[in-house]
Amino acid sequence: MLQSPSVIAVILLAFHVVGVVAALHAVMTVRTAPGAIAWAGSLLMMPYVTLVPYLIFGRSTFAGYVDARRFNDDRLREIRHGMTPREREARSACVVHEPTQVCMRALPRLTGMPCLANNDVRLLVNGTQTFDAIFAAIGQARQVLIVQFFIVHDDALGRRLQALLCERAQAGVKVYFLFDSIGCHALPRRYVRTLLEAGVDARPFSTHRGFVNRFQLNFRNHRKLVIVDGREAFIGGHNVGVEYLGERPPLAPWRDTHIALRGSAVLDLQMSFAEDWYWAAREVPHLLMPPPEVGGSMTCQVVPTGPADSQETCSLFFVEAIQSARHRLWITSPYFVPDEAVFAVLRLAVLRGVDVRILIPARPDHVVVYAASTIYAYQAVTAGIKLYRYQPGFLHQKVILIDDEAAAVGTANLDNRSFRLNFELMVMTADKGFAADVAAMLEADFANATRIGLDEFLGAPAPLRVAMHVAKLFAPIL
Template identity: 75%
Template sequence: MDSGARLGDVGSDVLCQNSVHPVRPRLPMLTPSVIAAIVVSLHVLGVIAALHAVMTVRTAPGAIAWAGSLVMMPYFSLIPYLIFGRSRFAGYVNARRFNNHRLREIRQNMSTQELDSLSACLVMNPDQECMRALPRLTGMPCLGNNDVRLLVNGEATFQAIFAAIDAATQVVVVQFFIVHDDELGLELQRRLCARAKAGVRVYFLYDSIGCHALGRAYLRALEEAGVHVRSFATHPGFVNRFQLNFRNHRKLVIVDGERAFVGGHNVGNEYLGRRPPLAPWRDTHIEIRGAVVLELQMTFAEDWYWAAHEVPYLLLPPPRRFGDMVCQIVPSGPADAQETCSLFFVEAIQAARKRIWITSPYFVPDEAVSAMLRLAVLRGVDVRILIPARPDHYVVYGASTIYAHQAVCAGVKVFRYQPGFLHQKVILVDDDAAAVGTANLDNRSFRLNFEMMVMTAHPAFAASVAEMLEADFAQARQIDREDFLGAPAILRVAMHVAKLFAPIL
């Protein structure tokens, strides 16, 4: 009896102990052999990823940088490579082929009068040397019968865009890289909803990474009003969060197939200069009316098809006289057979005989563009680069400082805009051609983003761009060699480190 009681007591004690201290499963021990297996596996994956980089990364410096880091330090570089490493967007090529086929069908259904009107606008051999290679480079014709108006700041830009949207009767196309749900964003939303409720076809395309902070409520209000809403994403769903390349950086508004707006502005209060510390914001847009608006619609249709798997409703510009300006649309992106954006800058610089003035928020040129700038200086061309004095991304700012120092040493005149952040993307070639659009002077615009530039050949338009840039240079400080050499040693080292990231900036 006593022994049984004792056994029972022991069993009760064990139960009590288990209830107080439950038995936990043993975790596998990280023995030296397990650690070695993990390290070997990471290095094997690193070698595989390095081979992938060598085969796919567009530039030799970029391939060397990725391959070296993946082989030697795969534990630090594998995840960044998954996020930043891809530089070709093969999937978009198939979408482009199908979309182009559908667009050819649309052209074939045009009436004889419409085809004659469009054919009359073709410019087979532009007088301006900077435009002669562009039709074959882009696959888009050079067109006359256009009128282009410069919009020199955010107030002028959105006043013109909102007025055009309010007057729309058939179709409105809106495409931006960034849209905020602040005062300006809500104003755009209100006007788009009003047009959609009035029976106008409204298309709203936004980049899923650029608009990562845009609330679902903003988009739902557009959809409930009848707006066609799509996001541009390189991959569907959660996977897109890990792919920061291949962003759609274009900013485009088209109204009734007749009027279009292109430039550097996104939608947000900062673009009106209402958000310190980068205020006042300096940016430029253009308003285009005429035959070339059809080509802008074609470019939007390509992006829309990728996002929605359908071709949007397109309108031909009316067959009437708009103006005597010649325009060339230069869409570019990672699905291009050639590096369209980089070659566009090369062509503009090498064609300059008197001056080439370029403004860009980021100055991280590749070797081809750098060589063209140096050669232009040797030809006696007035080469000027206008960049910001205030940084919005410190790594890019550091790398830009190194490249600016090298350009100054080669004879390029480099200026830093003082009043606020400079975001405009403008090129002036001599006295008869100028380009405005979305492309920056960096590898991301050259090879990784979808961009849009519009080259306009006309002395009056070039004169208006020159007048605008002269006012900007008057508010800028020309830098010299001491801007870099006079910086503290630790800061110069940091700038050189930032330059190592040039292939992904």
């Protein structure tokens, strides 16, 4: 049935009116000027094309999540009130009020979490070592088990995790299992149903609570965290699936890094999880104080970041890490799509004479992101930054090495999605021995990489270079 011209005109007018309102909203809420200009211009000129993408991708803050933080602060006060005098004294003694490492000085105020002594951190290189350690620790859980992943597959590795969680829950352990609803879109309902029937408290992390978040698909909980009885935590790049063991071509062998952490910082990792859990379940999980006898000599700073932060915590974390380097800065990331602030301090580090090396994959897992990374790599190489492509398989690790005494491992990538859209979790460490271990690991990775030259971009066919420039336009949501 044909519509009259007047009806079509009214529909188009309505689109443009809503487009104007959405454009004003973008100007007021989008954090970066280029992003605000891009959204506002598109909404004004082509609202019938841009309105739906704006509903899905336009917001840069996560409405409502801040309430979880407020509630969580109350819970933290309850925990402190319930501590014995000896526990309170031990906790206070761990706080490092004036870190000697430059890269850590701003982080307590940036994150709202203290810098803490008395920790022990060890590297877990690649999937087999990581999941052997995680599964062994899970098998020893006696009180509370926290498991959080961005992606869980219903494959051989995922079913091993499922069986362990069910067994621990049936043994009387309180088991919390949190998974991202977007990252786990392919996870069958029967997988979660089996966990629930065994007594596991399993919840999806979704941004859909409340009308204001109804259409949002852009905010993802990218954290990977396992905590056993408040004693030991595991953080890093691995999700749950056989590809993370390097058993699924064409990306195999998979290169990734996790860490195992014991000590005072485990409580702060529990607090980070508690915020996520409260958003998903509207209840506070049971948290345990790390035993004072479990720890070591390392100083650690827990850095949770996400779109609910009042500042762009993840981007500022990278800026602080980069600008603190004096002679060496090595970074590994599966994606290289930096924002202007991070790109600027990387160039300044080179001008200071710092050995700036960035390791990225030679194989793509996301074609658009890979194309954008290629043009950013070309711009970085022209600025004197040394970029390398890891050759044996897909590189997924997220590691930063600063000089000879600081290193960070976690979930944050060197891209705008991690900077502003994902919930991420990093742990900064200050220890020369651990930094040496990280340096040795990265030296082996660089030995399996080839350095990127200007010809990678300039030698590409003209249509491919145009496609790279188009991909770069999507950098704010990559």
